[in-house]
Amino acid sequence: MFDEFSKSELVSILEVIERARNCSGPEELKKIILDSRQLVSADYAVCGLGKISGLMVSDVLGLINGNFPEEWMNDYIARRNYFNDPIVKYHSQFSMTQFWTNIFKYYDDKASKRAIRDAADFGLKFGISSGIFIPEEEKISIFCFAGNQNRFDQHHKKIMDIITLHLNSALVRVTDITPKAVSDIELRLDNWGL
Numbered sequence: 001m002f003d004e005f006s007k008s009e010l011v012s013i014l015e016v017i018e019r020a021r022n023c024s025g026p027e028e029l030k031k032i033i034l035d036s037r038q039l040v041s042a043d044y045a046v047c048g049l050g051k052i053s054g055l056m057v058s059d060v061l062g063l064i065n066g067n068f069p070e071e072w073m074n075d076y077i078a079r080r081n082y083f084n085d086p087i088v089k090y091h092s093q094f095s096m097t098q099f100w101t102n103i104f105k106y107y108d109d110k111a112s113k114r115a116i117r118d119a120a121d122f123g124l125k126f127g128i129s130s131g132i133f134i135p136e137e138e139k140i141s142i143f144c145f146a147g148n149q150n151r152f153d154q155h156h157k158k159i160m161d162i163i164t165l166h167l168n169s170a171l172v173r174v175t176d177i178t179p180k181a182v183s184d185i186e187l188r189l190d191n192w193g194l
Contacts, residue, residue, distance in 0.1 A: 004155070012039055016163050023170035026064050032170065033066045033143070036163060040128055040156040042145035044068050047167065049175045050082065052138045056092050057082050061139065062175030068146070072122040081118070084111035091131030091142045097160040099152055100127040119146075126150040128157065130164040134172065141168045 002010060016039070019032050029047070037045040045066030050057035060082060065073050075081070082088045086107040090098065104116055119125070127146035134140065143164055145152075 004158070009039065009159070013159065013162055017166045020163075020166040020170040023174060026062075026174050029167075029170050029174050030064050030066055033064065033167065036167070037066065037145050039159050039163070040145045041147070041151040042127070043147040044124060044127075045143075045145050046073075047141065047143045047171055048082075049139055049141050049171055050088070050092075052092060052133070052140050057088050057140065062171065064171070064174075068124065068144075069122045072119065072124070075118075081115055084115045086112045086116065087127070087129050087144060088142060091129065092140055095131050095133045095140075097128065097130040097157045097164065099157070100129065100146070101150065103129075123148040126152060128152040128160055130160045132164060132168040134168075139172070141171050143167055143171075 005013070012035075016032060016036050019028075019035075023029050023032060033045040033047055037043070046064065046068045047066075048063040049061045051059040051061055053059075060077070063077070076085075086103050087100065089107060089112070090103045104112075107113075124146040125148055127144055129142060129144040131140055131142045143160070145160075
C-alpha cells in the first residue's frame with residue numbers, strides 16, 4: 001500500500017500525523033492543514049466540526065480556516081450556507097474521501113447549485129474532502145482542500161484516507177469547548193477568527 005508514495009510524501013504524511021497527535025490549539029491545527037494541502041495539490045484548506053441532527057449539520061461547533069477567502073467564509077457563515085453546501089450534505093451522510101466533482105453530481109437542487117457557483121466565484125471550483133462521523137457525540141468533522149484547477153486524483157484520495165483520522169482527532173481536541181466557557185455560536189465563531 002505505501003510503496004506507491006515517494007519517500008518525501010511518506011515523511012510529510014508522518015509529520016502531519018505526528019503534528020496532529022501533538023496539536024494543542026486552533027492556530028497549530030491551521031498550520032497543519034495548510035501544510036497538508038501541499039500533499040493533495042490544493043490551493044486552499046479549511047476544516048470544521050458540526051453538530052448533526054438527522055442527516056444534516058444543524059450547528060457549527062468549530063471552524064478552522066486555513067486560507068479559504070475571508071469574504072467567502074464570512075458570507076458562508078452569515079448566510080448559514082452549510083445547510084445548502086453539497087460538501088457538507090454529502091459528508092453528513094458519508095464518511096469517506098470524495099472528489100467534489102463526484103459530490104456535485106448528487107446534488108442538483110437550486111440551493112446546492114447556487115452554493116457551488118458562489119464557491120467557484122472565489123476559486124473554489126474543484127476539491128477533495130473527507131469527513132468523519134462521531135456517532136456517540138452526534139458530530140461530524142469535515143476537511144476540505146480546494147483549488148481553481150482539478151489536480152486531484154486517486155493518489156490524493158489515498159493520502160486523505162491516511163491523514164483524515166489524525167486530523168479529526170486534533171480538530172475534536174482543539175474544539176472541545178465546554179458550555180460554561182462558551183454558550184452561543186457567535187462567540188464560538190469569534191474564537192475562531194470569523
